[in-house]
């Protein structure tokens with residue numbers, strides 16, 4: 001019996017030993033797996049983001065120019081070049097930071113064991129050590145906390161750029177859909193009499209499509225209505241959609257030429273009358289680029305209003321972009337030149353230059369903008385000249401566009417404040433008159449309320 005019992009004990013002991021080994025091995029494997037998941041996580045995302053040359057996404061932003069294939073593999077982490085940690089602009093989402101600060105505490109907490117050794121230096125009453133230790137200990141932990149301070153230019157969380165137009169579409173449709181509804185109401189009934197066609201025409205004119213586009217659209221609609229039987233609102237919608245999209249010339253290249261060249265950054269000039277949303281657009285665009293893993297430098301060439309430069313600097317600080325600004329009333333061309341020079345020197349991907357747009361005297365504007373462009377081009381070619389137009393001012397926007405087009409070669413239009421107007425039809429006119437695509441639209445005052453312009457999505461919003 002006794003022998004049997006001993007044997008049983010040995011068997012149990014052996015079984016326990018095996019179990020222990022299994023548990024230890026299992027736990028090691030588990031921990032390894034945890035580590036391998038976490039560590040590469042961040043760098044991988046980082047490098048992935050940085051390989052964004054030629055980025056194209058369904059409803060995302062599209063960037064071009066520069067040697068797309070050789071898009072530099074720079075770390076996306078925007079260096080806090082601007083020495084000020086931007087106190088006030090900080091959006092209430094510094095969530096990541098506080099959390100990063102918290103973790104160190106629990107790790108260092110278990111250190112009490114080491115503490116007793118250090119205090120031995122002062123007196124000798126070893127007996128008191130435990131009492132002294134806990135008090136002395138917290139201090140070294142408080143000390144490392146300042147670390148986050150210098151490295152914490154609290155940066156904004158930037159809304160994902162993909163699918164942005166979808167998220168913002170509602171804002172567009174709220175103001176536009178009245179136009180679409182009345183058009184669909186008129187066309188959905190089938191055969192239209194002359195009065196109804198006139199109403200269609202008026203609706204298009206009121207929506208600011210302009211007479212040329214309106215005539216083309218009405219002609220196309222008349223032809224198509226006769227050719228196919230349009231009996232329902234769904235038929236009418238399909239037809240209207242088709243005609244309007246075709247009128248928006250979906251084949252135009254709407255990519256933002258913000259990708260760097262082999263040896264220098266892309267240079268973008270943002271022009272437009274003050275108050276149209278120029279500075280805001282420059283800031284919003286910088287955010288899109290930073291979110292895409294790009295290093296951006298903003299040049300505040302609007303030197304007539306210190307507030308404009310301050311505003312741009314705030315935008316830069318919020319996303320960790322660099323900024324170059326001159327003294328008030330400094331020569332805008334000199335500031336632009338410095339910005340491009342610094343951009344080249346620092347190896348950024350894109351330099352965005354915000355210019356002043358006073359329209360008091362056309363000649364003054366002409367001199368100034370022309371000079372800015374000429375001077376920049378001593379350093380690098382200008383890749384994109386974006387004209388910012390306020391959609392709410394309708395026809396006046398078009399008049400502005402004409403003036404600017406005479407001064408510089410506009411390569412793209414940004415239509416702002418489309419969230420607050422039913423006059424989005426200006427898109428048609430601008431493209432028609434300037435022969436230049438609307439590339440971006442501003443759909444709100446929020447920092448990320450900028451979206452790529454897509455004819456299809458725009459017409460869908462128009463038709464509600």
Ligand SMILES: Nc1nc2c(ncn2[C@@H]2O[C@H](COP(=O)(O)OP(=O)(O)OP(=O)(O)O)[C@@H](O)[C@H]2O)c(=O)[nH]1
Pocket residue numbers: 272273274275276277278279280281302305308311416417418419420441442443444445449
């Ligand atoms: N609702 C709405 N407001 C916008 C949009 N874009 C800009 N704004 C607002 O328009 C106002 C003027 O914008 P700014 O960026 O300062 O205009 P600016 O052309 O740079 O003018 P200056 O600052 O005088 O040079 C600001 O209050 C912006 O918030 C938009 O898409 N929608």
